[in-house]
Structure formats: structure tokens, C-alpha cells
Amino acid sequence: MTDLTPFDFDGQAVRVVTIDGEPWFVLADLARVLDIAAPGRLAARLDEGVRQTHTLPTPGGPQNLAVVSEAGMYEVVIRSDKPDAVRFRRWITSDVLPAIRKTGAYGTPALNGPELLAHAVIEAHALIAANEAKILALTPRAEAFDAFLSTSGDLSVNEAAKILSRDNGILTGEKRLRAWMQANGWIYRNEADEPRAYQRRVDQGALAERARWHHHPETGERVIDTPQVRVTAKGVEALAKSLTKVVDRGELDVTGGDAA
Structure with missing residues (x-):
């Protein structure tokens, strides 16, 4: 199942497509926002496991566009020299990903009364558990990227x-x-x-x-x-x-x- 969601970062579109329940980011949008030239060359440098092509609707009709997974998105962010790269990464993790994952499901049958309440409780518990697990998994990686991209971040x-x-x-x-x-x-x-x-x-x-x-x-x-x-x-x-x-x-x- 796929679902395209457009987001706005400082007036620039960042499209995210949900594929089998996971967010994939349009690489050209990331490259534009982060001032990275030649997105095609950038895509070639990413591992196959974090990138793929996907048919998406555009003003000119359906097109095969390069998209990257959440892990691929972090790899793209680290390549940017733009000072706003850290702020962009935090916007993704604090606004975009929670917005995509807040329901946890699509096409749920209409419920009412006690069934609706019971379903909401179950979904809430599942969402909390999933988010806690994702936070634990992402925090070290996010901190590492922040350290590298901060004003004091550097390498031997x-x-x-x-x-x-x-x-x-x-x-x-x-x-x-x-x-x-x-x-x-x-x-x-x-x-x-x-x-x-x-x-x-x-x-x-x-x-x-x-x-x-x-x-x-x-x-x-x-x-x-x-x-x-x-x-x-x-x-x-x-x-x-x-x-x-x-x-x-x-x-x-x-x-x-x-x-x-």
C-alpha cells in the first residue's frame, strides 16, 4: 500500500510516500532543500537497500522518481553543508514522521460506541509502544548526525x-x-x-x-x-x-x- 503526503519546509515541498507502512522521501526534494547538487549522482552513491524508484503523480503526469528510506534520508542530510541541515533533520523527526505514523493504519472500518473506544485504546497502546521503540533506535543515530553537523562536529x-x-x-x-x-x-x-x-x-x-x-x-x-x-x-x-x-x-x- 502506498500513500503520498506533501509536507512544507520553509516554503519548499518535501514529498513522502508511504510504502508498506514505511516512509520514503523523494530524493530530489531532499537535495533541493539541502542545497545538494546532482541528485542523480547522489542516488548512485546510496546503497540499494535505502533507495529505489517509485511511480508518483506529478504535474506532468506519473513519473518514476528516486525515493530513499528513513535511513537513506539521514545519509543525505549528512552530505549537506547547509547550516539548516540540523534543523531540517529535527523537523523530519519531530513533525513529519509523527504525522505519518499517528494513525498506524489505513482503511480501518467505521466503528462506533464501545467498539470505537476499544479500538482507539488498542491503537493508542500499540502506537506508544512502537514510538518508544523507534525513539530508542533512532536516538543514537540522530545524536551522531547532530554531532557531525554541529559547529564543533569534525572528523579525524x-x-x-x-x-x-x-x-x-x-x-x-x-x-x-x-x-x-x-x-x-x-x-x-x-x-x-x-x-x-x-x-x-x-x-x-x-x-x-x-x-x-x-x-x-x-x-x-x-x-x-x-x-x-x-x-x-x-x-x-x-x-x-x-x-x-x-x-x-x-x-x-x-x-x-x-x-x-
């Missing part, structure tokens, strides 16, 4: 390399990525041979430096270590674009050899 170079390999087909690793970043004006090594971020990359919002600390093994005092270079969501996207162009031109093989 190793984590960035894994995302580039998984989502962009650039099969590089931490050592190769560090070497490329150092050769191309992203990071450098200071006199103490410690990796540091170029200030212009920090100003661009592509890199950040986070101070680390540890407790002195003898005194127990808190000791500040050398800041660690971190890659922001914007930086991952910029690296993906640059490395894709470099590999396509054949100027550098970041996928060959030891990708560790």
Missing part, C-alpha cells in the same frame, strides 16, 4: 579517509590522504615535525584544530597535548571534489598501493 583524518573511500569511491587511507593534504596546501609540519592546519583552510571552515590532553602518569595533572588536525563536513566535501578531479585527470593515483 583517518575517519575522513574512510568516508571518502565509502561514499566517494576514492579508496585512500590515512597515510595517503595526509600526504596529499600536505602536498596540496592543506596541512604542514612545524619545526617539531607536528602536523598543523594551514590557517586559510581553518578560515574556510574546511579544517579545525582540537586540543588534546592527558593526565600526567606521575603527578596526575592535566597536560595539554599538540592540537589534532580535524576535517569538517565542508572539508570532506571539498576533499572529495578535489581528489575526484585529480584521479579523473590521472595526475595522482590515490587508490593504488598501500592505502593504510
Whole structure:
């Protein structure tokens, strides 16, 4: 069973189709709201389990459109550099999903009197139990996305390399990525041979430096270590674009050899 529901986010349509009781989001709508270019290319990067095509009514007649599951929607959100991405995700989880799931069923026969009351009680208990289970399942995932998309959310170079390999087909690793970043004006090594971020990359919002600390093994005092270079969501996207162009031109093989 399918049912198309249009929602509005800041004046932009977000269509959600219910397929076998589960919400699927029109990918083109998500890409437009989140300022992500080339939704077709984005769809190709998503796993088959979280995307499919579905025939939906449009002003020009029925069309086969790419739709993504709830899990796929979260993957799309994390790819956006738009500041409103977190607010959009919270709107989905607090407004859209509850609105879709508030009845829990379609086509229920007309009831009245005691039967209607009994049915309402049963549905309410089932809905509460289902929502509690979904909240428990979604909370860690939602918190992880919020942390990544927040102003302080960033990744280690190793984590960035894994995302580039998984989502962009650039099969590089931490050592190769560090070497490329150092050769191309992203990071450098200071006199103490410690990796540091170029200030212009920090100003661009592509890199950040986070101070680390540890407790002195003898005194127990808190000791500040050398800041660690971190890659922001914007930086991952910029690296993906640059490395894709470099590999396509054949100027550098970041996928060959030891990708560790």
C-alpha cells in the first residue's frame, strides 16, 4: 500500500510516500532543500537497500522518481553543508514522521460506541509502544548526525579517509590522504615535525584544530597535548571534489598501493 503526503519546509515541498507502512522521501526534494547538487549522482552513491524508484503523480503526469528510506534520508542530510541541515533533520523527526505514523493504519472500518473506544485504546497502546521503540533506535543515530553537523562536529583524518573511500569511491587511507593534504596546501609540519592546519583552510571552515590532553602518569595533572588536525563536513566535501578531479585527470593515483 502506498500513500503520498506533501509536507512544507520553509516554503519548499518535501514529498513522502508511504510504502508498506514505511516512509520514503523523494530524493530530489531532499537535495533541493539541502542545497545538494546532482541528485542523480547522489542516488548512485546510496546503497540499494535505502533507495529505489517509485511511480508518483506529478504535474506532468506519473513519473518514476528516486525515493530513499528513513535511513537513506539521514545519509543525505549528512552530505549537506547547509547550516539548516540540523534543523531540517529535527523537523523530519519531530513533525513529519509523527504525522505519518499517528494513525498506524489505513482503511480501518467505521466503528462506533464501545467498539470505537476499544479500538482507539488498542491503537493508542500499540502506537506508544512502537514510538518508544523507534525513539530508542533512532536516538543514537540522530545524536551522531547532530554531532557531525554541529559547529564543533569534525572528523579525524583517518575517519575522513574512510568516508571518502565509502561514499566517494576514492579508496585512500590515512597515510595517503595526509600526504596529499600536505602536498596540496592543506596541512604542514612545524619545526617539531607536528602536523598543523594551514590557517586559510581553518578560515574556510574546511579544517579545525582540537586540543588534546592527558593526565600526567606521575603527578596526575592535566597536560595539554599538540592540537589534532580535524576535517569538517565542508572539508570532506571539498576533499572529495578535489581528489575526484585529480584521479579523473590521472595526475595522482590515490587508490593504488598501500592505502593504510
